[in-house]
Amino acid sequence: MLRVFFITIGILAVVCLGGFIVYNVAYGLGEAAGYDQGYSSGQDVGYSSGELEGYDEGYISGEEDGYTEGYNSGKTDGYDEGVEAGLGHGYTLRDPTYQEAVLFIEQDKTSENTYIEGTYECRHFAADVCNNAEEDGFRCAYVAIDFRDGGHAIVAFNTLDEGLVYFEAITDERVRLVVGERYYQCVEPRAGYYYVAPSYDDTIRNILVIW
Numbered sequence: 001m002l003r004v005f006f007i008t009i010g011i012l013a014v015v016c017l018g019g020f021i022v023y024n025v026a027y028g029l030g031e032a033a034g035y036d037q038g039y040s041s042g043q044d045v046g047y048s049s050g051e052l053e054g055y056d057e058g059y060i061s062g063e064e065d066g067y068t069e070g071y072n073s074g075k076t077d078g079y080d081e082g083v084e085a086g087l088g089h090g091y092t093l094r095d096p097t098y099q100e101a102v103l104f105i106e107q108d109k110t111s112e113n114t115y116i117e118g119t120y121e122c123r124h125f126a127a128d129v130c131n132n133a134e135e136d137g138f139r140c141a142y143v144a145i146d147f148r149d150g151g152h153a154i155v156a157f158n159t160l161d162e163g164l165v166y167f168e169a170i171t172d173e174r175v176r177l178v179v180g181e182r183y184y185q186c187v188e189p190r191a192g193y194y195y196v197a198p199s200y201d202d203t204i205r206n207i208l209v210i211w
Helices: 002-086 098-107 122-135
Strands: 141-147 151-159 163-167 204-210
Touching: 098 151, 098 163, 122 141, 122 151
Parallel strands: none
Antiparallel strands: 141 151, 141 204, 151 163
């Protein structure tokens, strides 16, 4: 009986040892396979998540930096171009004193141009005087006058000391416009000159000052 007992114990020991060995082998194989699969799965998920988060963060950061740089660059270029394009207009101009206006009119060469019926008339003289005044930094108005028969164009300055003053663009003479009066009577002729009434009715009906 004792011999059988020991044999039985020996068989159980061998079986247990074999099972333990098989368990360890299976455990190792399972652990390795699980690790590989888990690593692969984790890498895929982590890569996708990291790529998405990195893209979002990079896009937002890039957009903000790009917008800021673009805005600053565009503002600078736009300001420079606007100053160049607007030179001689708007806030770059100023109203002259009366003496400055008179001096400008005396020195301006527009009155030396030749009057050509239908080609270079009063409106062209007035436009050229306005452009020349702006080049000198003065604000100058184009003035359209409505007569009973036809019309006329001259210029004006809003002087700092004498207010709004009008000048003939063709002859450089000062004009004191009054609605209802004959235009030729409103012109202050140069010394030694005088005007006679024109053949048409130049009574002033309306005055339009365009800045």
